[in-house]
Amino acid sequence: MLVLFSPTKTQKEAPSDQPAKRFFPEITERILSEMQAYDVDDLKRIYRVSDKIAQAAHHNFATFQEHHIAIQSYQGSTFKNMNTNEWSQVDHDYANKHLLILSALYGLVSPNSRIGLYRLDFLTKTTLRLYDLWQVPVTQALNAMTQPILNLASKEYVEMIDTNNLTVPFVSIDFRETVGSEVVVKATYAKIARGKMASQVIKQRITNFEDLKKISFDDYVYNESLSNQSLYVFTR
Template sequence: MITILSPAKTLKMDKVVNASLYTKPIFIREASSLIKGLLKYSPEELVGLMKINSKLAEQNFMRHITWEKEHDLFNSKQALLAYDGAVFKGINADDLNQQQLSFANKHLIIFSGLYGVLRPLDLIQPHRLEMGTKLKNKQGNNLYDFWGNKLTIYIKKQLKIQDDNTLIDLASKEYSSVIDMDKINARVIKPVFKDYKNGTHKVITIYTKRARGLMSRFIIKNNISLPSDLKEFNEEGYSYNEYLSSDAEFIFTR
């Protein structure tokens, strides 16, 4: 069973923890190629390309200049420990032990606009490149063209290696749509988290992001390998709603 996640826009690169436990990004050559493409853009041009303000554009312009192909513990940090959005606050990786981090590295995959796919312990350098960015490249006009076939093949291969055909989709649509779900020959299950509001259960984005992190943490801490075991998830008031669920969607409500 493999679980996929989206990355976060924010990073915490201040300190390295679990320094002895890390891996290197698989598609580092491709990431380097994208950085070379980004170096052609001035801060002013990055504002339009990345749909960000001038302060963030200047920050990312400097990141592109200082980015190095060789990743080590002096210039990088493990992805699961570096990302700092709501999903990753829910995972709270800082207190996971080595066994749990090793399990995560085998069963959790973070999609990335820059790195393609990241295992939790893969080293990353400061960056911000969303999958929806329309960055022209040798494969096409956007990052879906650049990554789509590569990541579909990679996910299919990983499922085969694990002798499993179940993919747990905890990623946003922006990221999960980069792969062709029909070609990976897998059972895809999407956990959906809904809160009761104004007389009905609704998806509320800010709560959903945290819940995806909590679900990921639940999988990691309990070494979950069977999809049916996901139904036991009950963090922060959520519980499996059999009435609303289907084979493709596991609905959790509170």
């Protein structure tokens, strides 16, 4: 089973001597060249951010070096709640084969690959049509891996996959909260739960969707009545 994750806008330095392997070097280089051509004012405009953030992004692109281990560099509650510091080396090795991070710059990123510090998502208004660049190669790569896919990525990143042309099973997960008589999604809790779910899949070596339904943590349990073939809902 492959687990798909979204990246985060925020990153930290995480020096590594792992090889800087790119899945799609030519496409990544094309996007990098585009982003490196922008000045600070350009980045401020297309990101709609402050001078400080635009200056930092410009510096990172101008001095781009792939020195940072991906799974430690990406920040945010989803990554933090994977609790990778509690993983064994065997867990890390397994994750490197079964966890993939979707990226507007790289397409796909393995957890232990080296990456650069960058700011780019599919909402960034560049002259490149990022979804068009990525849909075919990413979809073909996932099909070639011939493994069922557990999607824990956001809608923004799932759209870089042509799910209609996937030849492997593809299931997304929703985490919902019971509030009175309603069952609702709360984004903050859902992000935390995605990280914990990924860690459960890695540590338990989950390989099929039936075993996935048996996972329970933080009072979340599989809710059959709200689920369907392509969407599994966990509620608490």
